[in-house]
Amino acid sequence: DAKTTQPNSMESNEEEPVHLPCNHSTISGTDYIHWYRQLPSQGPEYVIHGLTSNVNNRMASLAIAEDRKSSTLILHRATLRDAAVYYCILRPYNAGNMLTFGGGTRLMVKP
């Protein structure tokens, strides 16, 4: 399985942008890049996903490197409710829902 590498933790100030990096140097051409986050005492929730182009939605933006070996999740204005563990996951087109979660990045937001 292609693997992802993320920093264990990051800290941000409230209302400032946050850039969460993810390295996936062994990504294959058909792997989608997904981001999920897990708030305390909850199941993971979907944030955003992309294949090659940068993506925006109401929660965040996803910037994908041209060689697709890394990506960055961008939270434009962090709030206290964004404090969570963020997981970067590669989803092959043909592997069903057998996902491999790494350790994720624990984001702490300071008021």
Add this chain to the structure above:
Amino acid sequence: KAGVTQTPRYLIKTRGQQVTLSCSPISGHRSVSWYQQTPGQGLQFLFEYFSETQRNKGNFPGRFSGRQFSNSRSEMNVSTLELGDSALYLCASTPGQGNAGANVLTFGAGSRLTVL
């Protein structure tokens, strides 16, 4: 629309007992997958069911089993419980068809199992 519903939310069992956890997926979703989350191992894939058939299986012993019903609801069972089975068990659903890479998983809140 209603999300993924898992029951029970919390339960306590003793070693050697068995447990059954239930998951109701989002209406119309035909794929249900199960994950185990522990502080030491993180989130690990258990198995996936699609249209009542197991489609993928993770690296867990045979004590862990599951099934899916015709209405897409799924159950997982753990027999002969061990202390190490204490974990948060998460269920997720997707439509299950088409390009899996683009499908988004919707997770339930999980069932927290404590084995004493």
